[in-house]
Amino acid sequence: MFFQRVAFKSLALLYLGTILDVNASVIQRASSSPVDNIIHALNGIDTSGASKLPDAFSFDGTYTIPQQDTLDLLRGLAITTKRITFTYGPPVGGGPYYPSGIGGIARSALDTLAINSDVLPELAGSALDLIKLTAQIGNYDGLQTVDDYVKLYANNLENTLPKGPDSGSLTNFTQDLFFSSERLSHSPYQIRRLNPSSDILSFQVDDATAKSISGETLSDLFNAGRLFYADYRDQANLEKSAQFSAACDAYFYMDEKSGSFLPMAIRTNVGSNLIYTPKDTANDWLLAKIMFNVNDFWFAQLDHLARTHETIQISYMAAIRTLSEEHPVLGMLNRLMLEVFGAQPLAVVVLFLPGGIIDQIFGHSGRAAQSYATDYYQNKGSGSFKSTYFKTELRSRGLIDCSYGPDLKHFPFYEDGSVIFSAIETFMTSFVDSFYADDSVITGDSEIQAWWKEAQGPAKAIDFPSILTKGDLVDVLTHMAHLSSISHHTINTNELLEMSQVLPFHPAALYKAPPTSKGVTNVADYLPHFDKVILQLLVGGLFARPKLVNTERTLLHMFDDANLLSRMNDQTTAAAAKFKRDMQAFSSQVSLRTFDAEGLSQGMPFVWKALDPNVALYSTTT
Known part of the structure; x- marks a missing residue:
């Protein structure tokens, strides 16, 4: 060096x-x-x-x-x-x-x-x-x-x-x-669609919970080619700093009627290995x-x-x-x-x-x-x-x-x-x-x-x-x-x-x-000073x-x-x-992008302009 x-x-x-x-x-x-x-x-x-x-x-x-x-x-x-x-x-x-x-x-x-x-x-x-x-x-x-x-x-x-x-x-x-749209815009390199003929489900979400979120079971979404997965479990055993981190993996799904791309569940893979869903507290x-x-x-x-x-x-x-x-x-x-x-x-x-x-x-x-x-x-x-x-x-x-699955409505x-x-x-x-x-x-x-x-x-x-x-x-x-x-x-x-x-x-x-049980009262306790x-x-x-x-x-x-x-x-x-x-x-x-009448831009609740050719650079630089 x-x-x-x-x-x-x-x-x-x-x-x-x-x-x-x-x-x-x-x-x-x-x-x-x-x-x-x-x-x-x-x-x-x-x-x-x-x-x-x-x-x-x-x-x-x-x-x-x-x-x-x-x-x-x-x-x-x-x-x-x-x-x-x-x-x-x-x-x-x-x-x-x-x-x-x-x-x-x-x-x-x-x-x-x-x-x-x-x-x-x-x-x-x-x-x-x-x-x-x-x-x-x-x-x-x-x-x-x-x-x-x-x-x-x-x-x-x-x-x-x-x-x-x-x-x-x-x-x-x-x-x-907002959260799911991030996977299709500024951080698009981890998410993948699960293939029912070659993939397996890494963790389960019970049928009642899955149906209450998406109207379908996890298996139904998987078999229809409308279940997606992101996996950060390889971060679980990395050398730690003074701060903390989980090692999450997560499911996302495409809604059959609206075509919306939304989160289904997040697993922490550390401590008590909790599985969170939109049905948990805010x-x-x-x-x-x-x-x-x-x-x-x-x-x-x-x-x-x-x-x-x-x-x-x-x-x-x-x-x-x-x-x-x-x-x-x-x-x-x-x-x-x-x-x-x-x-x-x-x-x-x-x-x-x-x-x-x-x-x-x-x-x-x-x-x-x-x-x-x-x-x-x-x-x-x-x-x-x-x-x-x-x-x-x-x-x-x-x-x-x-x-083996429908096109994403927005990408x-x-x-x-x-x-x-x-x-x-x-x-x-x-x-x-x-x-x-x-x-x-x-x-x-x-x-x-x-x-x-x-x-x-x-x-x-x-x-x-x-x-x-x-x-x-x-x-x-x-x-x-x-x-x-x-x-x-x-x-x-x-x-x-x-x-x-x-x-x-x-x-x-x-x-x-990361918490060992659910019931967090103040999310700011986990954020940087x-x-x-x-x-x-x-x-x-x-x-x-x-x-x-x-x-x-x-x-x-x-x-x-x-x-x-x-x-x-x-x-x-x-x-x-x-x-x-x-x-x-x-x-x-x-x-000139802004929000449409539904409060969305490119189907997202934020306006993304990172690839404006007069903003993005032509070389890596850093």
Whole structure:
């Protein structure tokens, strides 16, 4: 791992002083704790190789495939130089290989510097917001009730969360439809439909209770293909922190008449292993949903590390080592993979180290988080390239094109994601067509053939496909763009503070052990105290990017880069312009969303805008 002292604290104070124009005493208060701890952690990230990449990693001419290049020998020598200087090093923060060698260290250092330049202005805004929040501590009545937590968001986070949480997130979170809709929007990667021909029921809900909730027994729902399941039992035996967590699994169902997607039951799998349903008291059922959300938040963030960052990281490393800088595919990947090697060092020093953020606010330790993410990357499918293709992965969980159950009435993640995915796929098809007349040109491209063999071989990328046709190449490039944009920003960046971290419904941990019997009188007893609230909001601010909204960093501008397009052909330039127009039109649609006459948006009691192409970014960034 690469850690070295760099004066990021001074740089952060410079941002705080010059960009925000606040006085030095306020700055010192903001950076003393817990902001100072994060800046101190950033000091530990090695950026000593960040001055310059070796010459073999630069090129100023027009992109060509090998068959078009008359200087093929020089091109080959440059690739050889890259292979020598950009090598596979040990993982940083778990997962796959991390760049090593002169070129690899330089690139990772440059990416780390770039991420930190994104982080520090956002951290400055978070510091000022949290000063204001702390100064008004008396307004929250000691956070003694669930309603007290809602008051935290009253005009206190204008820098970190300028538009506030998603509409409905502070008013409708007690609704069951709110809870179930979260599984189909901002956290869509755990829920699956149970297949009556191959699955079994993990726990039972008695017939009388099930009928009183849904009008049908659990077996009836199961046999009709209208029973869904989410499983976090793998969190039961993880190393604990000072906080608490359950290890929930849960059933959801589709109502036969209305088609509504709703919760049926939640099991804790710890202590007395209680099973909660909507027929319990309001407090017990709300706590059960919060306990599930604690598990869900842990999974979503660590799965996203494996599913997006680590999966594209190793695929891109293989491309760097086999494709010339003159190759249009590497040019395209260089655009999409902005800052991709900067996330792992940040995760290690800020999140995973003992005493870091995860130890302080989650129910399990930073060590457990690193091993959990690595397990999902290596063993549980999140790091599998081809099987996590957008539609392939959703089909595998019975969420689209299901042969044994009815279609979901609403599926916001798929609805929004499909618009963007289709536009990316259309662009990539034009891009590939512009350089490859037919499949024989693909198989004749020695560098493309070397890429997939490198990925499958030395890189040890999981389930990376052979690239033998134009369609194969389109699929690979579309998927890498999908992971860096749609998949990542559904779960992370601005979405965190807007929805999936919004209190009181989404604490990172419980602050009291899960109950051993029902009859909870005050759910707030299990929620974070004020100091932990401040830290959870700061963490959300660390990963949010409100200052990049409506800038050239958004998904709208994914291919809108003058340097890139000046070296491409006219067909690719035209395709990039079409993509931008399509995304602008979709952004206009998403940005105007509000509640309909039934108080719903996309069938949900909250307004979800995470995939607005002028808000979501085109690269992973954090």
